[in-house]
Amino acid sequence: MFDYTFQWNQALARLPRMLDGAVVTLEVAVLSMLIGIVFAMILTLMRLSDSRPLKAIAATWIEIARNTPALLQIYMAHFGVASFGIHFSPFTSLLIGITFNNAGYLAENFRGALKAIPDTQARAGRSLGMSSLQSFRYIIVPQMLRISFLPMTNQMVWAVLMTSLGVTVGMNTDLYGVTQDLNALTFRTFELFAIAAVIFYIITKIITLGARLIASRLFRY
Amino acid sequence: MFETSLTAADFLFLAKGAGMTIIVTAISVVIGTILGILFGVIRVQLGAILSAPLTFFLDIFRSVPLLIQLVLANAFLGMVLKLQLSGFFVACMVLSLYTSAYCAEIVRGGIDAVPATTRRAARSLGMTWVQDMRHIVMPLATRVALPSWIGLALGVMKDSALVYVVQVTELLKSTQILITRLQEPLFLLLICGAFYFIISFPLARFGGYLEKRWSND
Amino acid sequence: MIEIQNVHKSFGQLEVLKGIDLTVSKGEVVTVIGGSGSGKSTLLTCINGLEPINSGKILVDGVEVHAKSTNVNALRQKIGIVFQQWNAFPHLTVIENVILAPRKVLGMGKAEAEAIAEKQLRHVGLGDKLTTYPSRLSGGQQQRMAIARALAMSPDYMLFDEVTSALDPQLVGEVLETLKMLAEEGMTMICVTHEMGFARDVSNRVAYFHKGIMAEIGAPAQLFGDPQHPETRSFLASVR
Numbered sequence: 001m002f003d004y005t006f007q008w009n010q011a012l013a014r015l016p017r018m019l020d021g022a023v024v025t026l027e028v029a030v031l032s033m034l035i036g037i038v039f040a041m042i043l044t045l046m047r048l049s050d051s052r053p054l055k056a057i058a059a060t061w062i063e064i065a066r067n068t069p070a071l072l073q074i075y076m077a078h079f080g081v082a083s084f085g086i087h088f089s090p091f092t093s094l095l096i097g098i099t100f101n102n103a104g105y106l107a108e109n110f111r112g113a114l115k116a117i118p119d120t121q122a123r124a125g126r127s128l129g130m131s132s133l134q135s136f137r138y139i140i141v142p143q144m145l146r147i148s149f150l151p152m153t154n155q156m157v158w159a160v161l162m163t164s165l166g167v168t169v170g171m172n173t174d175l176y177g178v179t180q181d182l183n184a185l186t187f188r189t190f191e192l193f194a195i196a197a198v199i200f201y202i203i204t205k206i207i208t209l210g211a212r213l214i215a216s217r218l219f220r221y
Numbered sequence: 222m223f224e225t226s227l228t229a230a231d232f233l234f235l236a237k238g239a240g241m242t243i244i245v246t247a248i249s250v251v252i253g254t255i256l257g258i259l260f261g262v263i264r265v266q267l268g269a270i271l272s273a274p275l276t277f278f279l280d281i282f283r284s285v286p287l288l289i290q291l292v293l294a295n296a297f298l299g300m301v302l303k304l305q306l307s308g309f310f311v312a313c314m315v316l317s318l319y320t321s322a323y324c325a326e327i328v329r330g331g332i333d334a335v336p337a338t339t340r341r342a343a344r345s346l347g348m349t350w351v352q353d354m355r356h357i358v359m360p361l362a363t364r365v366a367l368p369s370w371i372g373l374a375l376g377v378m379k380d381s382a383l384v385y386v387v388q389v390t391e392l393l394k395s396t397q398i399l400i401t402r403l404q405e406p407l408f409l410l411l412i413c414g415a416f417y418f419i420i421s422f423p424l425a426r427f428g429g430y431l432e433k434r435w436s437n438d
Numbered sequence: 439m440i441e442i443q444n445v446h447k448s449f450g451q452l453e454v455l456k457g458i459d460l461t462v463s464k465g466e467v468v469t470v471i472g473g474s475g476s477g478k479s480t481l482l483t484c485i486n487g488l489e490p491i492n493s494g495k496i497l498v499d500g501v502e503v504h505a506k507s508t509n510v511n512a513l514r515q516k517i518g519i520v521f522q523q524w525n526a527f528p529h530l531t532v533i534e535n536v537i538l539a540p541r542k543v544l545g546m547g548k549a550e551a552e553a554i555a556e557k558q559l560r561h562v563g564l565g566d567k568l569t570t571y572p573s574r575l576s577g578g579q580q581q582r583m584a585i586a587r588a589l590a591m592s593p594d595y596m597l598f599d600e601v602t603s604a605l606d607p608q609l610v611g612e613v614l615e616t617l618k619m620l621a622e623e624g625m626t627m628i629c630v631t632h633e634m635g636f637a638r639d640v641s642n643r644v645a646y647f648h649k650g651i652m653a654e655i656g657a658p659a660q661l662f663g664d665p666q667h668p669e670t671r672s673f674l675a676s677v678r
Contacts, residue, residue, distance in 0.1 A: 004301040067421035068414045069379040072393060076410055079400060083407035124525035124584075127486060128539035128591060129514040138538055142529045157284070164286035165383075176288065190296040197285045197293060204284040221528055221571035 011191035014182050018192075021178030022199050028166070028174060029159040032095055036102030036159075037152075041141075043107035044114070058107070065104020071165050073097045078169040091173070094166035098159055105155055106148070113147035114140070146219050153211040157204045164200075175199060226403055238395025239416055245309070245391060246378040249316035253377070254370070256317065257324020262354075264325060265332045282322035287383050290315050295387045312384035320377050327369045331362030364435045371428035375421045392416060439463050440485060440595060440628070445494035447480055454480045456650035457494070462628060464594075467621045469629045469637040472647030473673060478630045479522075481647075482597045485628070486517040498595070515543060518588030522600040524581045526572035532559065533568040536587045544591070551590075558586040562616050578609030582616055589620075596620065598629040634677055638662055646670045 046058035065073065074097030078088060088096065117140060125135025145152075164176035171177045179196040183189050260279060264272040282290065294315045298304045335358050343357040344350075385394035396413040400406045440462040447455035454477040462468050470478040483489040485496055487503045487510040496503040501513060527535050536555035540546045546554075559565055562582040572580050581601055588596065598617060602610040614636050621627060621640045631637055637644050638658045645655040646667065654667040665671045 004303070063422060064414070064418065067375075067379075067425060068417045069382040069393060071382045072410065072414050072417065075393075075397075075406075076414070079406035080410045081407075083405075118523075118525075120521065120523055120525045121527065123488060124521070124527070125539075127488060127514060127519045127521075128587065129511050129543040130539060131511050134542050138542060139527055143527075146529065161284075161286045164288045167288075176286065190293065190301060193289050193293050193296065197281075197289050200286060200289065201281060201284045219529075221530075221573055 006191060007188055008191055010186060011182075011188045011195055014186075014192065015195065017182065018175060018178055018195060018199060021173065021175035022203065024173045025160060025163045025175040026203065028091070028095055028098065028163045029156065032098040032102050032159050032162075033152075033156050035095075036099045036106055036155075039099065039103035040106035040110055043103060044110045045136075047107070047111065048114075061100075062104045062107050065101050066108060070097065070101045070162050071168060073100050074165050074169060090166060090169045090171035093169045094163065094171050094174075097165070098162045101162065102155055102159055105158075106152065109148040109151040109155075110144055113144040116147055117143050149211070149215055149219070153208060156207050156211070160200065160203055160207065225405060225408055227399075227405070227408070231399055231403070234399065235392065235395050235412065238390055238392040241390060241395075242378065242381055242392040245312055245316065245381045245384060245389065246374070248313045249320050249381070250374045250377055252313070252317035253320020254324050256321035258328050260321055260325035261328025261332065264329050279322040279325055282319045283326075287315070287319060287380055288386055290319065291383060291386050308384070308387035308389045311387045312381075312389045316377060316381060316384070319380070320373065323373050323376075324370065327366045327373060328362070330369070331364075331366035332358055334365040335361045368428040368432035368435075371424055371431075375424055375428075378421065379417060439497075439499060440626075441495075441497040442481070442485070443495040443497070445481070445484065445496060446492045447477070447484055447489065448492055454650050455484070455491075458650075458652055460645065460652060460655070462595075462626065464626055465624050466643070467625075467627045467629070467641045468643050468645060469631055469641040470645045470647055471631065471634070471637055471673075475649070476647035477650040478647040479599050482519060482599045482628065482630060485597060486514050486519050488519075511543070515591050516593055517595045517597060518591060518593035519597040519599065520581070520584050520588055520601050522603045524577070524584040524601075524604075526575075526580045526583060528572055531569050531571055532564060532575070532583050535572065535583060536590045539587070540590050554590050554592075555586070558589045559583070561589070561619075562586045563612070576609060577605045578612045581605065581609075581613050585613075585616055585620075595626045595628070598627065598631070600630050600632065602631070602633060632677070634662070634674075646673065648673070 043058040043061060046054040049055065074094055077096040077100070078090070078093035081088065121139050121143070122132070122135050125139045126132065130138070163174050166174050167177050167180055172181050175196055179192050183192050186192070260275060264275060267275075269276075291312065295308070295311050298306050298311060339357060339361070340353060343353040348356070381391060382393040384391055385397075390398070392413055396409050400409050403409065440460075442458050442460040445455050445458045446453065454475075456477075458477075458481060460468070470481070472478050480489065484491050485498070485503065487508075491504055498513060498517060501508055503510070503513060527538070530538065533552065533555050536559060537546075537548070537551040540551040540554060541548065556565070556568065559568060562585055564579060564582055564586065567575065567579065567583075572583065575583065585601075601617070602613050605613065610633070614633060617627070617629065617636070618640050629636075629641070641658055643655055644658050644661045646653050646661065646665075646669070648667075648669045654661060654665060654670045656666075661670065662674065665674060
């Protein structure tokens with residue numbers, strides 16, 4: 001029964017290509033996070049605004065992002081929009097899908113964080129002559145980012161894991177895509193994906209440890 | 222006004238996919254929760270150092286893409302061990318462990334949220350460890366853990382969309398098959414998304430409501 | 439000069455200010471006393487436009503605070519306010535707390551703002567705490583920082599809203615000393631307070647608020663020594 005011979009060398013020989021894939025994976029994750037944070041901020045401001053349509057758009061985005069599978073969101077960005085004659089590359093579709101997802105979850109985190117900051121903080125800013133935007137920017141946002149730092153770190157880990165879904169829209173330059181292609185060539189499925197798993201594991205550990213380091217530097221109060 | 226070639230048979234096909242999504246999710250959440258409670262309690266009881274191997278093992282499920290977990294389990298059981306297992310079995314097995322990894326964290330968080338003084342009070346009244354767990358810790362921990370657990374269950378449902386990779390035709394895979402045939406991606410994806418949303422949204426709201434209510438007292 | 443003319447203010451059904459008239463001249467220190475719910479704190483937040491009013495007028499140096507055309511942010515630079523809850527910005531050090539508004543609102547350079555901040559912080563006795571985070575300060579120190587933060591905008595008027603009410607008793611003194619010092623330097627101040635000793639010693643005039651109405655106003659000696667209004671008398675008797 002146990003006649004399977006592991007051929008690690010054959011798989012390890014492909015490590016450089018997989019590491020190249022890991023770089024692309026990180027690229028997508030980092031970009032989706034940065035753009036996602038910007039959109040999450042905008043969604044948060046829309047939610048705080050007095051305009052009903054803006055509130056509704058923000059709520060719709062956030063609820064769809066949180067209540068449907070990420071894979072479906074990526075399909076939407078690739079196959080869905082094709083119905084309108086828009087054709088994105090796999091990379092772009094993946095990036096849009098993950099960014100959409102990130103922004104929704106982050107906006108929800110930001111909302112929770114905002115609730116934890118007393119109203120009197122903004123009021124103190126206003127009473128010093130700051131505009132509401134200034135007091136949001138200089139007083140509320142820094143505190144909000146601190147409170148949501150841990151959820152943001154988790155979302156970054158999620159973003160890395162979600163890049164593996166790109167393969168479903170034809171992405172083949174990221175870590176999962178590269179591994180899949182190599183698998184089609186060599187059929188060393190277990191060995192190749194085990195190595196990919198280790199690389200993913202290391203990436204997520206670096207992110208969590210890095211985040212802890214950044215937090216201790218950034219938040220000394 | 223809206224033309225579609227979606228037939229009743231196609232719709233039934235989608236419904237079957239939805240059924241599969243629910244079955245896989247239900248099985249995984251039930252088994253995953255039982256295992257998760259077990260793992261969580263073990264971690265609290267043993268302490269950080271003794272439970273380190275378990276912690277490491279569970280952490281893998283949270284640090285490696287689910288897609289890879291499924292592929293690896295399938296390859297290991299099928300190619301290495303040469304076991305003839307259905308994709309459905311592999312899917313439920315992996316998703317259960319995946320669920321248990323997150324659930325253990327939630328359980329641990331819940332137990333940790335019970336103040337040590339409360340527990341000492343219970344023990345000082347002569348309660349045994351089991352009685353303390355059963356009458357004091359679990360009821361209090363459940364309050365902390367339930368909203369997160371609802372979130373986890375819904376997360377598992379959404380993540381179950383990935384079991385297509387071990388040849389289980391759940392809702393999203395069914396949708397994709399129809400897309401290939403009917404070439405109506407937007408419409409079909411909207412139907413599929415609506416299904417997930419209709420289940421997830423109210424439950425997520427309910428979880429949020431519980432969290433708010435319980436954090437206020 | 440701050441002119442308050444027949445100001446009415448309601449929160450929903452509840453009318454908290456029922457026609458207040460009060461004029462505070464440059465260099466004057468007016469303290470406002472009264473029971474809780476008398477509307478005295480609300481008046482302060484109306485003066486710097488943090489709260490809208492229902493009718494009447496508030497003029498600061500002739501500018502109507504609640505007029506649509508008024509740039510309320512610019513106006514607030516003239517009027518410093520310190521609250522009961524000191525509202526330190528927890529993510530900024532003491533000096534960063536103080537330079538934030540001068541830099542962002544007045545557009546001051548860093549060096550200039552820091553020089554002013556340092557001067558003000560030394561003034562309130564926090565010269566050795568510049569790079570400390572507020573979480574490491576006592577309530578009294580945080581409150582003095584809040585005062586320095588307001589002073590750094592070089593306001594013409596200062597409003598103090600029960601600034602000692604949330605402090606532990608042993609910390610009240612240091613904050614009152616700071617207020618006294620400001621008064622002696624000629625700052626125009628309106629202080630809502632429960633500290634009768636402070637009101638008596640420092641103010642030019644003391645106003646007694648009762649249920650949204652200014653029941654009585656006069657020099658401290660007169661108001662404390664020979665109160666005219668029966669409500670004032672019973673209030674003073676109750677706090678003594």
